[in-house]
Amino acid sequence: MAKISFREQVLRAREDAILSSVNRLLAEKGFDVMTVDEVAADVGIAKASLYKHFTSKEELAGVAMIRVLDRALEHLRALQADSARPAIEQLKAVARWTMQVQLAGEMPSLPSQNSSLRASLVGNRDYMNRLLEVSEILGGWITAAQRAGDLNPALPPEVMLYTLFARACDPVLGVLKASGQHSDERIIEMLLSTCFDGLAGRPAAPARAGEAANR
């Protein structure tokens, strides 16, 4: 029994290595450009071996996307534990975290409207359930922040939700990183500012001057 458990551990470790490679390649090139040969080469195994673990390229990407959502949920639940923080701060913390993940090269880009990946994901219950769960947690914070006057009450919550998802994959991050002009922290603070306070940059609390815009 111990031997089987050990073998299973090795198996898990290999699958985890595969998923890490897939995750990185999905972030770097996207599903359509990424090839299974690249994944195999990156992991250091033969392509045929990959297909013993996963039945298709779509499933491979799907499991990697699920793992990303699981990490997001883990982060969200850790934030939820600190229930004293105002909702707007929770949302900013989430946005900051997604940007950090993207700067680390581990945030897959949103599956474009027409990608073959999208069709397979919407039919993937494990994926959709997690996506729904993430959306519900964020949605709760969004409406709470609206009630508190920290988010624009004139905007439908879904619009804010979609915007937060989109900013997690914002190409501006990659361009700024590639320009090499700013530190990772500065990039994140600037994009957080444009996301929540806009290009106009009116600080969130009108009474106290210049806090959110230029830290």
Place this chain on the structure above:
Amino acid sequence: MAKISFREQVLRAREDAILSSVNRLLAEKGFDVMTVDEVAADVGIAKASLYKHFTSKEELAGVAMIRVLDRALEHLRALQADSARPAIEQLKAVARWTMQVQLAGEMPSLPSQNSSLRASLVGNRDYMNRLLEVSEILGGWITAAQRAGDLNPALPPEVMLYTLFARACDPVLGVLKASGQHSDERIIEMLLSTCFDGLAGRPAAPARAGEAANR
């Protein structure tokens, strides 16, 4: 001579039809997913005929992208003619226009960092010159708006420039359009609001209440 001119007109018309198809397909599926067969089928000619007009898929897309930039430049120059408008209004007008183009299904998505299209575009002088020209016009308005206090002076102008480019291809637009919950005009106004005033939605002029956020 008249006959040659007529033939040239037909040629131009055909090439324009090709570019329109490419433009639409680039917006719909992106460069990597779009196939030359699709383009040929959409135009209604044989694939080999396409290659009499253009030497490669990359060139095909490049010429289509140049046409998009030419249209943008045309719009920008029309705006410049109205020099009385404050810079911030010029920028909002541009952003509104790019969103209209995107809703019309005619805005190609930004070539992703790794696409084979990107490499060919950076080596395309006709494309890069136009991109530079667009950037300079927008850059002038951005710094003017910063001096006028209408844009956050703490943000580098390039960050604003990249953000405006990214918002022209913002996937949030497509998602909202697909949801069918809002009119095109409402979608554009909401995204303009989140772009310039952020999710917090503090109006641009603190003294006059609720003007930009919820018109």
Place this chain on the structure above:
DNA sequence: GTCTATAGCCAGATAGAC
């Protein structure tokens, strides 16, 4: 479960008749 080798398919690009 790992490998090498290959099937099967579809893409971009070309040949050659008209």
Place this chain on the structure above:
DNA sequence: GTCTATCTGGCTATAGAC
């Protein structure tokens, strides 16, 4: 310049030995 037919290469996925 347009077409049909084809080449060439790269991709997903599988066969079959070990």
